[in-house]
Amino acid sequence: MTDDPLVSLEDVTVRYPRADRPAVVGVTVRIDVGERVALVGPSGAGKSTLLSLCAGLTLPSDGEVRVLGVPTPLLGRRAQRPVRSRIGVITQDFGLVGPLRVASNVAAGRLGRWSWWQAVRSLVRPGPLDEIGAALRAVGIADKVWDRTDTLSGGEQQRTAIARALFQAPDLLLADEPVSALDPARSDAVMAVLAGHASGPGRALITSMHDAPLALAHCDRVIALREGRVVFDRPATEVTESHLTELYVIDEPSAP
Amino acid sequence: MTATLERPAAPDRLPERPTRRDRRWWAIATTVVIGWSIWSAGLDLGEVVNERGWGQLRSFFAAMFSPDLSGELVELAVREAGVTVGYALLGTALALVIGSIGGVLLTERIWTSQTGVMGRGRYGWIAAKVTLAIPRSMHEVIFGLLLVNILGLDPLVAVLAIGIPFGAVTSKVFAELLDDVPHDAELALRASGAGRLTALLFGTVPQALGDLLSYAFYRFECSLRSAAVLGIVGAGGLGFQLSLSFQSLRYDEMWTFLWMLILLSGIADRWSSAVRRRRHALAAETHVDDAGPAASADRSAAGPEGDRFLRFSALAITVAIPIAWWRLGVDLSNLWSDRARTLAGELVADAWPPEIGDGGVRGLVEDSIDTIALAVLSIAIAFALAAPLAFLARRPPRRPSSPAGALRLAVSMLLRFAMLVARSVPPPVWAFVIVFVLFPGLWPGAVALGIYNAGVLGRLQGEVLENDDQRPARLLGAIGATAPAALTVATVPAVAGRFVALGLYRWEVAIRETVIVGVVGAAGLGRRFEDQTSAFDYDGILATIVALFIVTIAVDFASAAIRRSLR
Numbered sequence: 119m120t121d122d123p124l125v126s127l128e129d130v131t132v133r134y135p136r137a138d139r140p141a142v143v144g145v146t147v148r149i150d151v152g153e154r155v156a157l158v159g160p161s162g163a164g165k166s167t168l169l170s171l172c173a174g175l176t177l178p179s180d181g182e183v184r185v186l187g188v189p190t191p192l193l194g195r196r197a198q199r200p201v202r203s204r205i206g207v208i209t210q211d212f213g214l215v216g217p218l219r220v221a222s223n224v225a226a227g228r229l230g231r232w233s234w235w236q237a238v239r240s241l242v243r244p245g246p247l248d249e250i251g252a253a254l255r256a257v258g259i260a261d262k263v264w265d266r267t268d269t270l271s272g273g274e275q276q277r278t279a280i281a282r283a284l285f286q287a288p289d290l291l292l293a294d295e296p297v298s299a300l301d302p303a304r305s306d307a308v309m310a311v312l313a314g315h316a317s318g319p320g321r322a323l324i325t326s327m328h329d330a331p332l333a334l335a336h337c338d339r340v341i342a343l344r345e346g347r348v349v350f351d352r353p354a355t356e357v358t359e360s361h362l363t364e365l366y367v368i369d370e371p372s373a374p
Numbered sequence: 375m376t377a378t379l380e381r382p383a384a385p386d387r388l389p390e391r392p393t394r395r396d397r398r399w400w401a402i403a404t405t406v407v408i409g410w411s412i413w414s415a416g417l418d419l420g421e422v423v424n425e426r427g428w429g430q431l432r433s434f435f436a437a438m439f440s441p442d443l444s445g446e447l448v449e450l451a452v453r454e455a456g457v458t459v460g461y462a463l464l465g466t467a468l469a470l471v472i473g474s475i476g477g478v479l480l481t482e483r484i485w486t487s488q489t490g491v492m493g494r495g496r497y498g499w500i501a502a503k504v505t506l507a508i509p510r511s512m513h514e515v516i517f518g519l520l521l522v523n524i525l526g527l528d529p530l531v532a533v534l535a536i537g538i539p540f541g542a543v544t545s546k547v548f549a550e551l552l553d554d555v556p557h558d559a560e561l562a563l564r565a566s567g568a569g570r571l572t573a574l575l576f577g578t579v580p581q582a583l584g585d586l587l588s589y590a591f592y593r594f595e596c597s598l599r600s601a602a603v604l605g606i607v608g609a610g611g612l613g614f615q616l617s618l619s620f621q622s623l624r625y626d627e628m629w630t631f632l633w634m635l636i637l638l639s640g641i642a643d644r645w646s647s648a649v650r651r652r653r654h655a656l657a658a659e660t661h662v663d664d665a666g667p668a669a670s671a672d673r674s675a676a677g678p679e680g681d682r683f684l685r686f687s688a689l690a691i692t693v694a695i696p697i698a699w700w701r702l703g704v705d706l707s708n709l710w711s712d713r714a715r716t717l718a719g720e721l722v723a724d725a726w727p728p729e730i731g732d733g734g735v736r737g738l739v740e741d742s743i744d745t746i747a748l749a750v751l752s753i754a755i756a757f758a759l760a761a762p763l764a765f766l767a768r769r770p771p772r773r774p775s776s777p778a779g780a781l782r783l784a785v786s787m788l789l790r791f792a793m794l795v796a797r798s799v800p801p802p803v804w805a806f807v808i809v810f811v812l813f814p815g816l817w818p819g820a821v822a823l824g825i826y827n828a829g830v831l832g833r834l835q836g837e838v839l840e841n842d843d844q845r846p847a848r849l850l851g852a853i854g855a856t857a858p859a860a861l862t863v864a865t866v867p868a869v870a871g872r873f874v875a876l877g878l879y880r881w882e883v884a885i886r887e888t889v890i891v892g893v894v895g896a897a898g899l900g901r902r903f904e905d906q907t908s909a910f911d912y913d914g915i916l917a918t919i920v921a922l923f924i925v926t927i928a929v930d931f932a933s934a935a936i937r938r939s940l941r
Contacts, residue, residue, distance in 0.1 A: 173852045203854030213849030215864050217871060226863050230854020237859040241867065251388045264391050286853060 122187050124290050124322045125149040125172050130181035132167050132346075140179070141167040143346040149324060154316050156333035156354070157326040159343035160366055165326035166210065168343070169292045172324060173207045186290060203230025206288030208296050212279040216268030220259070220278050223267050224250045227286030253281040256311045258304065272299040280308060284315060291316055293325040297332070305329070309336040330362050396939040404936070408754045411747040415816035422817050427810035434807055437625035441633055450615065451634045458611035459638060460698035461529070461601035465536025466594045467695050472541025476506050477548025483557065484574060488564050510542035511926035513886040514600045516919065518607050519907050524717045529702040530709065532609040536597050547589055555581040587684065591646040594691075598642050602635055603800045603890055613800060620806060632799055639798035643833065649687055650837070721912060728916035731906075738902075738917065742925050745898035748819050749885040749929065755824025756831050756884075757877045763789055763828070764835035764873075765861075790836075797829025805891045819891035819900070826887075827880050834880075838872045839865070871940045878933040885929045889922070899925070 125148070132142040142164045149155055157165040170176035171183050174190040183190045188201050206227070207213075214223050221244035229237055244250060254260040257277040262270060267278060276299040283291060293312060297305035313336040316323030327333040333340060334354050342349040342365050349365055350357075416422055478484055479502040485495030492499070509517075518535035525531050552574070560577030564570070568577075579586075605613020612631050619627035708714060730738050767789035774780040805822035812818040847864035851857065892900025899922050906914040 175848065175852050199854045199856065201854075202852065205853060207849055207852050209845070209849060211845055213846045215846045215867050218863075218867050222863075222867075226850055226855075227853065229850050229856075229859050229863060232859070234856065234859050234862065237855070237863050241863065247388065261389055263388050288853070 123148045123150050123184075124153075124186060125324070126184045127168075127171065127178075128182045128184075130171060130178045130183055132164075132171065132176060133179045140346055142171070142178075144181075145346075145348055146181075147341065147348070147351070149322055151320055151322055152317070153339055154313050154323045154337040155325070155339045155341060156337035157324065157341050157343060158328075158330055158333055158362070158365065159349070160368075162345075163343040164346040165343055166294050167346075169294050169324060169326060172290070173205060173292050174202070175207075199230055203228075203286075204289040206283040206286050206291040208279050208283050208291075208293040210294045210298065212275050214267050214275055214278055214282075216266075218267055219244070219263070220254070220265050220267055220270070220281075221247070221250050221263045223278055224253055224282045224285050227253075227282040227284075230286070250281075250285055253285040254278075256284055257281050257308055273301070273304070276300065277308065280312070284311070287315075289321050291321070291323045291325075293323065295326055295328065298328070305332060306335070313337070394939070400936050400939050407750055411750040411754070414744065414747045415751055415820060422812055422815070424811055424813050427812075430810040431807065434625050434628075434810070437629045438632075440626055441629035442624070442626040443630065447627060447630050451612070451630050454605075454610070454612045454615050454631070455634050455638060456701065457529075458601045458605060458613065458635075459598065460702045461532040461536060461604065461609070461611060462594060462597040462642075463691070463694055463698045464529075464533040464702070464704065465540065465601065466590065466597045468533060468537025469540035469544050469593055469597070470590055472537065473544025473548050476502070476541060476545025477552060478571070478574060480506065480545050480549030481552045481574070483553075483560070484570055506542045506545050507927065508542075508923065509539050510546065511886065511923045512539055512919065513889045514539055514604060515607055515890050516903070516922075518604045518609055520721070520915075522608060523721055524714050525708060526713075527608070527610070528708055529610070529704050530706075532601060532604045532611070533704065535604055535609070536600050540593055540597060540600075544589070544593060548586060551582045551585045551589070552578055554585075584684075587688065588650045591649045591687070595639075595642045595646045598638060599797065599800070603802060606800060606802050616800070616803060620803070628803075632803070635800075636795055636798040640794050643794065645687065647837065649684060651840075724910075724912035725916040727913065728920060729913040730917045731911065731914045738921050741897065741899050741902050742921050744816065745885065745888050745900065745922070745925055746929065748816050748823070748888050748891075748898050748900075749881055751816065751820035752823035752827060752884050752887075753877055753881040755820060756827035756880060757873075759824070759828035760793075760832035760835055761873055763793060763832045764839055767793065767832065767836055768839055793829045793832040793836075795829070796825050797827075797833065799826070800890075801826040801887060802890050816897050819888065819898075822891050823884055823887055827884060831876060831880050834876050835869070835873050838869050838876070842869055875937050875940060878937055882926075882930055882933050885926050886922075 127145050127147045130142060130145045131140050133140045145164075145168065147168075157168060159165055167176060171178060171190070172185055174183075174185060177183075177191050186201050186204055188198065215226070218241070222241055225240040225244040226237075232240070239245075251260055251263065254263055254277075257280050259270075259274055259277050259281070262274060262278075267275065270278065276296070280293075280296055283293070291312065296312060297308050300308060309332055312323055312325065315321065323337070325333075325337070327337075334357060338354050339351070340354050340357050341351045342361070344365060350361060480499075482492070482499065485499040486492045487495070514535045517538055518531060521531040521534055555578055557578060559581070560573045563573035563577045601609075601611060602613040602616075605611040605615070606617045608614065612635055616628055616631045619625075619631065733740075767786045769786060770779060770782050772779075774783050801822050804825050805818055808818045808821050808825075812821065842865060846868070847860040850860040850864055855863070888898055888900045889903055890900070892898070892902070892904040899918055903915065903918050903922075905911075906918060
């Protein structure tokens, strides 16, 4: 079991309708238990699409994606709930329910393991409160536990989404720009929490990052993407300044 | 690090969970009021249900599938449909003229000086508010019945009866829309010496134009239904034909006209939704305010100038208005004819001073309370039907690929059609039909208004669902939530506030609509009004209208207070 990769992508290509080029082209990647992977690359490189593939929210146009040993699509099948409940997702839009209190949004992290009745209960009396509190404390917003989520600032909402993922305690944590709305010190602290979570038994973290130094500080493997292709995939310790400069270089627009 | 940690690490204990007292209070009050309404309508089934009427009810609905399709009748239906649409068009046009003027007069800023001081302008503002509150509290049918006495059977009756009260409603909504947009441009214009009106017209109106237009289409949709009801009280068109066929119990003929109404209503709803959907694109932040559904438009949506469909729609309406004017033979000079002036004078002389009549103040108060119970009950019924229907009638996101998907699509189409029928059949017709099986009283009126409003409310709530942000539910699905759990945790809480706000908005409308089900002996001010109209008891009518005004204002205040607690 431990030898199986948590995620494997086999020659995966994704074409979105009405897009002039594929978002992801022929990517083959394998991610094992215990890895903390940073996806880096300029905007539009395919980082979010790759995470969405791993979450089973986007399906490959070509190739195969296996998550926790199960091929996607995972969506909509009752039998796959046990698999899905082991995948944590932090998206750039946070995916929070605005009118709910922060506590209820955090509690929703365990919907994959709860019966419908427990889901209803969590709206009225979110719980277990000590664990919800611990998750919120880890990201520093325990004092907001009873606030209406849509009254929070962008950074606080982002941390609520992270707290929901921590409360869920998934084996595979997929985070898309998880600290984009936070100040530098807080970013560092929150990344440490996410990396700490992923160091638990049987776990892994895949996160996209704009901030390369932050990525290098908290992750042990870096996959660089550009225009949907993998540019390099190496341990964080081997990534140099010049690798990154090259990755983010802006193409001169070709003359007409 | 000298970084900006917002606050010291939180203590180990979580803060106490606060309670929203106001919301809890309103929830209890609402439950009590609904319970009391049911109790005052009567709970003894033997006294409510008339077992002998089921046969009639069945034959009415059986005729739905066998309407009279003889050439002559269909031709009549088409001709009369033209009349109804004409009334709706011209009524909406008048409402928009009144609404544009009234809307400007109701904005706070038109009365404030350049420095933002209201000063003596306050009196003008209050005067405008009060003047427009009176017609706003009155249902179109009240205007219709009064105007018929002055103008006789003139198309102007229907146009004015729709245009005046809808104009007052539109004024309020337009003012709110104008107050909602940022005022920087207007202030800049005023600072550079432009007059108040010029600054408003060039600084603020263009920004709100899309919302104003989309509300205009919603008003047209309402006008069409209203024109049908006015027909029933004698203004002509499909409604009038409906009542003639009903008097001779020709259900097959009735359904010919009803199908025509369903068709018209379906087209108008579709069109108005299409216009509004272009305004609402991705409006996750929609909130319903006093304005009803249209005020919830998204500010960031593309302006109307960029949209060909909106421009085509506006053009089509502009062309249709003079055509309707000419086809209906509207003659404005009838407004100033000697006959009209004499009759108006007599009407005023007859009506003044208002007289409460039999039963005294006590009777009037009791009827007022019954009217509130009727409106509460009808909206409780409408909400209980509409909220689940809105969910079940949602369009499936994809083209169905499995038998289950196809079934879901079929169910959703069927339910949407049922809601269209519910709101296309005028409430008085529902009332007449329901009185076959329910003895006259509060119940048949409440059920009739309930079914009709379920159709309207279900449609408005359906739009809220359509505009709701799907991403949270999708994310929860990705982490293993079942579809019902994701719906319960992500979708229901997101729309609940707006669902209730729409219910309250319909409650405000329903209190006005109680007048039109008075005919079936639904107790309250509606029946009183009905009795007084047939007895030409004008001073009594005036007293009833005053009572209706007070009740309406009270309900508006209560509804606004509850909606504030929802925020």
